[in-house]
Amino acid sequence: MGALNLAEWQKLPISLSELCINTTLRCGQSFRWRKNDAGVWSMALHNRILSLHQDPQYLYYRSIPPSARQTPPTPPSSHPPSISEPTDDDTLELLHHYLNLAPNLTDLYQQWSASDANFAKKAPKFTGVRILKQDAWEALVGFICSSNNNIARISQMVHKLCINYGPLLGHLDDEPYHDFPPPHALAQDGVEAKLRSLGFGYRAKYLYRTACMISSKPDNWLETLRNPESPTLGVEPTSGSDWAPEGRPGYRAAHTALLTLQGVGPKVADCVCLMGLGWGEAVPVDTHVWQIAQRDYKFGKGKHASLTKATYDAVGNRFRALWGREAGWAHSVLFTADLRAFSERLVAKVEKVEEGVVIGVKMEGGDEGEQDVVKVEEVVERGIKREAEEEGESKVLEVEEKVVRKTKRRRKA
Numbered sequence: 554m555g556a557l558n559l560a561e562w563q564k565l566p567i568s569l570s571e572l573c574i575n576t577t578l579r580c581g582q583s584f585r586w587r588k589n590d591a592g593v594w595s596m597a598l599h600n601r602i603l604s605l606h607q608d609p610q611y612l613y614y615r616s617i618p619p620s621a622r623q624t625p626p627t628p629p630s631s632h633p634p635s636i637s638e639p640t641d642d643d644t645l646e647l648l649h650h651y652l653n654l655a656p657n658l659t660d661l662y663q664q665w666s667a668s669d670a671n672f673a674k675k676a677p678k679f680t681g682v683r684i685l686k687q688d689a690w691e692a693l694v695g696f697i698c699s700s701n702n703n704i705a706r707i708s709q710m711v712h713k714l715c716i717n718y719g720p721l722l723g724h725l726d727d728e729p730y731h732d733f734p735p736p737h738a739l740a741q742d743g744v745e746a747k748l749r750s751l752g753f754g755y756r757a758k759y760l761y762r763t764a765c766m767i768s769s770k771p772d773n774w775l776e777t778l779r780n781p782e783s784p785t786l787g788v789e790p791t792s793g794s795d796w797a798p799e800g801r802p803g804y805r806a807a808h809t810a811l812l813t814l815q816g817v818g819p820k821v822a823d824c825v826c827l828m829g830l831g832w833g834e835a836v837p838v839d840t841h842v843w844q845i846a847q848r849d850y851k852f853g854k855g856k857h858a859s860l861t862k863a864t865y866d867a868v869g870n871r872f873r874a875l876w877g878r879e880a881g882w883a884h885s886v887l888f889t890a891d892l893r894a895f896s897e898r899l900v901a902k903v904e905k906v907e908e909g910v911v912i913g914v915k916m917e918g919g920d921e922g923e924q925d926v927v928k929v930e931e932v933v934e935r936g937i938k939r940e941a942e943e944e945g946e947s948k949v950l951e952v953e954e955k956v957v958r959k960t961k962r963r964r965k966a
Contacts, residue, residue, distance in 0.1 A: 557591040557606065564611040565648065571658050573681025574607050580889040581704050582685050582828050584695050584711040585733070589726065597715075597722045597730040599647055599786075604725070616644040617725065650786045653686045656879070665876050665883045671849045672876075672883060675890045678898040682886045684828060686783065689775040690767065691733045692829025697759050697816040699824070704894070713751045714739075714760075739764035759816025766814055775830075778807035783831025796834075798874050799866075804832040819865050823881075833879040836869040841891045842884065843868070849887075 578586045578594055586596045595604040602617040649655070658681065666673035698710045718734035739760055748757035767774065780803060781791040794801045800808075807830055811822035819838070826835035836842070843860050846868045847853035869880075876883040889895055 557593065559606065559613050562606070562613040562615045563645070564613050565645070566610065567612050567654070569607070569609055570680040572612065572652060572654065572683055574605055574612070576679060576681060576889060576895070577683050577685065579704070579894065580682065580885065580892065583687060584704070584708040585715065587728070595725055595730070597732045598651065600722070600732065601644070602722055602725050602730045603644065614644060614648060616642065617723065647786065650686055653683050658683060661879060661882060669875055672887065676886055679886050679890050679895070682889055684833070684882050684885060686831065687829050688733065689779065689825065689829035690736060692825045693763070693775070693814070694760060696821045696824040697763065698753070698756055699821070700756060700816065710753060717747065717751070736764045736767040740768040756816065762815040763817070778810055778830050780804070780831035796878055799870055800832070800834045800873065804834055807832060808835070819862070823869070827881040833881050834873050835881045836872045836884045837881070838865050838868050841888055845887055845891055
């Protein structure tokens, strides 16, 4: 694939510390984004195919609407290629909403770092992690699929759901893009058997039964559980209830309501609350987070020796007390840091460089008329520690130098 041509893309100024899509889009929040070899992320979203690319200064975006899905828009030949500024197209509004760009992430990182030394230690390598504002139904389905699963396999399952039950929006780079299937599409006869044949296992029953339950409820029932301070696209936010260490009443009510659905336990309910319903204080506790709580926050002793319901609540309350109203955001940074896919960021690579200079050559007498040629050389050894960063760059952490004097002797007849 050749170099990426951004001529017909629009751009939004934003730093990697405020948003890093290479981290946010692959840390287990959304499971439909695809990245190509040119570093472009694409997904079917809100009845369009949306593509994103990022450099240290800008987020570039392109929306392929229904009338032009087969080929990307091309500017008239009479106009010189240029990267256009955002227009009245509602894609910019959609991006602000979906990527949740309103909160100042730098300020939040500083707040969490000031109250938590462990966060302060790990956060600099994982800047720009935002909680997406996803559709609540899509979040619910995705996290039901997450039971005893990994991100790659969850993504495969969600892709199969879209291909088999979601409407086709078009093709990009010869790849089909389907929108997410609505609840009624998964509530049809035969869905459970079909999903089992596609490899969903016991999750097939949960998905089918939950789809039936949602379809039988009043329209937009899931949206009634949403945080009013974080409404759906196009709706103005309203004031919520007062903060409490165990979470606001609306969050607790939403969590309890979600637990009535098939395949939804406390962790899945918290994932949906956080990433689908806008409750920033929700702290999903899975095996990763439980290990973090044990290793870094001294859980795992006495009455909290195992992850019981009481321990689950205690971990969430501890993190809410530590990080505040947006505890789920801070939790997601540490969750991401604990994922194997990002482990290289926590390992400093050491490279050794030698630079030599000859400072003297002398002849010494040897036995039986032979002479030894003695070469004296000073070698500067530099040990350079680097850590991996986004966009293919690296940061030098430490340079250590030492001078070693080396003597080489060879016999000359």
